[in-house]
Amino acid sequence: MAEEQQADVVVIGLGPGGEHAAGRLAEAGLDVVGIEAELVGGECPYWGCVPSKMMIRAGNLVAEARRVPGIAGASQVTPDWAQVAARIRDEATDDWNDQVAVDRLTGKGARFVRGRARLAGPGRVTVDDLVVTARRGIVVATGTRPAAPPVPGLAEVPYWTNRDAVAVKELPDSLLVLGGGAIGLELAQVFARFGTTVTVVEAMDRLLPADEPEAGRLIGEVLEREGVGIRTDARAVRAEHDGVTFTLHLDGGELLSAERLLVATGRRAELAGLGLDTVGLDPAARALSTDGQMRAGDGLWAIGDVTGHGAFTHVAMYEAEIAVRSILGDPGPDADYRALPRVTFTDPEVGAVGLTEQQARDKGLRVRTGSFELPSSARGWIHKAGNDGFVKLVEDTDRGVLVGATAAGPAGGEVLYGLAVAIQAQVPTERLRHMIYAYPTFHRAVETALADLR
Ligand SMILES: Cc1cc2nc3c(=O)[nH]c(=O)nc-3n(C[C@H](O)[C@H](O)[C@H](O)COP(=O)(O)OP(=O)(O)OC[C@H]3O[C@@H](n4cnc5c(N)ncnc54)[C@H](O)[C@@H]3O)c2cc1C
Numbered sequence: 001m002a003e004e005q006q007a008d009v010v011v012i013g014l015g016p017g018g019e020h021a022a023g024r025l026a027e028a029g030l031d032v033v034g035i036e037a038e039l040v041g042g043e044c045p046y047w048g049c050v051p052s053k054m055m056i057r058a059g060n061l062v063a064e065a066r067r068v069p070g071i072a073g074a075s076q077v078t079p080d081w082a083q084v085a086a087r088i089r090d091e092a093t094d095d096w097n098d099q100v101a102v103d104r105l106t107g108k109g110a111r112f113v114r115g116r117a118r119l120a121g122p123g124r125v126t127v128d129d130l131v132v133t134a135r136r137g138i139v140v141a142t143g144t145r146p147a148a149p150p151v152p153g154l155a156e157v158p159y160w161t162n163r164d165a166v167a168v169k170e171l172p173d174s175l176l177v178l179g180g181g182a183i184g185l186e187l188a189q190v191f192a193r194f195g196t197t198v199t200v201v202e203a204m205d206r207l208l209p210a211d212e213p214e215a216g217r218l219i220g221e222v223l224e225r226e227g228v229g230i231r232t233d234a235r236a237v238r239a240e241h242d243g244v245t246f247t248l249h250l251d252g253g254e255l256l257s258a259e260r261l262l263v264a265t266g267r268r269a270e271l272a273g274l275g276l277d278t279v280g281l282d283p284a285a286r287a288l289s290t291d292g293q294m295r296a297g298d299g300l301w302a303i304g305d306v307t308g309h310g311a312f313t314h315v316a317m318y319e320a321e322i323a324v325r326s327i328l329g330d331p332g333p334d335a336d337y338r339a340l341p342r343v344t345f346t347d348p349e350v351g352a353v354g355l356t357e358q359q360a361r362d363k364g365l366r367v368r369t370g371s372f373e374l375p376s377s378a379r380g381w382i383h384k385a386g387n388d389g390f391v392k393l394v395e396d397t398d399r400g401v402l403v404g405a406t407a408a409g410p411a412g413g414e415v416l417y418g419l420a421v422a423i424q425a426q427v428p429t430e431r432l433r434h435m436i437y438a439y440p441t442f443h444r445a446v447e448t449a450l451a452d453l454r
């Protein structure tokens with residue numbers, strides 16, 4: 001016998017987007033049921049942003065300590081992964097236990113159900129034997145899973161995803177990383193800094209192919225300097241594992257072998273098992289399309305990775321806030337992705353916002369660009385070791401406003417903020433040229449890049 005319950009709103013998937021929406025709606029006084037198949041908090045706190053950034057913090061400390069000679073004396077660093085692994089267990093993930101997050105959610109007044117939910121017609125959700133009818137609406141926030149490419153043999157070998165990589169207690173001697181995007185590069189650099197021999201294999205002609213070419217070039221140079229092997233324009237045509245060693249066969253005939261293989265070739269929304277057909281939506285779609293208020297259908301909202309607007313926690317939370325307003329009937333602006341910021345937390349960090357130069361040109365905009373290399377700036381010169389980076393600006397010449405920017409450097413993600421404001425608020429570049437930039441900051445490179453617009 002199925003158990004029947006009613007609620008104002010049912011939230012399916014409690015990652016950063018769903019947890020935020022469910023908590024806010026419950027605090028607003030609605031009767032909310034939140035359903036989560038795995039851990040409340042989702043990918044970001046347990047297998048994504050938080051543990052990976054703890055790893056990166058550790059790797060950056062090691063690298064910074066190694067930069068002491070020639071600037072501040074002598075240093076000897078003995079990296080110890082055990083401390084990183086312990087911190088991920090004790091401080092980040094509670095050993096992958098979400099009790100604190102469940103209590104936080106129910107403390108806000110939401111009801112919590114653990115299980116895999118499915119839509120069962122308009123306003124109806126099933127989880128095992130439970131049927132919940134939603135009076136106001138359903139929020140789908142089911143996120144993404146790693147997507148492996150169809151490389152022959154790959155499905156048969158025990159490769160790592162991000163989940164294995166952040167949970168590792170003992171580092172492998174060697175690691176192959178398939179995919180030179182955000183996950184691949186962030187983790188490649190950390191593992192290499194802790195002594196693993198790492199090779200990155202990227203199918204496109206450069207690393208970070210979604211970013212400005214200068215960014216991929218820079219990160220490639222830095223990683224190679226740190227001893228990471230880089231293969232771009234490289235297609236894996238076969239993957240093997242003999243019980244001990246992984247081997248990737250590349251299309252040019254090269255064989256790469258390592259103790260572990262990390263596949264970081266993008267992520268995919270898994271919409272197939274969600275019952276989308278019962279509400280008239282295409283279960284084979286790559287993403288759930290929404291209007292500006294995050295409505296995916298009648299009484300149905302979608303937020304986070306599943307909407308395909310960028311797999312970032314800040315996008316999930318931004319969209320959650322819009323959906324909450326929409327469900328509560330509060331007026332507010334539509335989602336606006338013109339100034340979507342993204343930061344790859346390599347060292348140097350690569351912060352980017354808005355359009356790349358190529359994207360702007362492809363949109364038919366008349367474009368001027370301006371750049372400046374951080375090592376040539378006063379702060380970069382003072383900083384010395386670890387000063388790699390640049391600022392690149394993309395201006396829509398007809399409107400005289402920035403439409404895109406990249407800030408790569410020791411604090412690239414922080415420098416990005418001012419550029420995101422400029423793009424969001426459409427501040428005329430002429431005005432940006434005549435403001436005061438504190439000396440000697442990294443962000444003073446923005447002033448020089450503005451002067452370079454041509
Ligand atoms: C290694 C790594 C590093 C990252 N670093 C960053 C970073 O630094 N900054 C950043 O902004 N982003 C980062 N991200 C991306 C970020 O983690 C995601 O964008 C974010 O978690 C998306 O949130 P979400 O709520 O859309 O989905 P998710 O976090 O994926 O959560 C979705 C939840 O829904 C649940 N679910 C799915 N189907 C069902 C169902 N049928 N019923 C019930 N529950 C279901 C899942 O179990 C999951 O818990 C990183 C990702 C990875 C993998």
Ligand SMILES: NC(=O)c1ccc[n+]([C@@H]2O[C@H](COP(=O)([O-])OP(=O)(O)OC[C@H]3O[C@@H](n4cnc5c(N)ncnc54)[C@H](O)[C@@H]3O)[C@@H](O)[C@H]2O)c1
Pocket residue numbers: 149151178179180181182183184186201202203204207208209234235236264265266267310311312342343344345
């Ligand atoms: N700092 C951050 O904000 C952060 C960090 C990690 C992940 N994320 C999010 O998670 C998402 C997923 O990360 P990701 O690194 O897996 O994806 P990604 O899309 O960033 O990068 C995947 C890379 O793999 C390459 N690739 C695809 N197929 C390949 C193949 N067969 N062989 C070799 N290379 C191949 C792609 O060209 C691309 O460069 C990111 O898009 C990002 O939104 C964000």
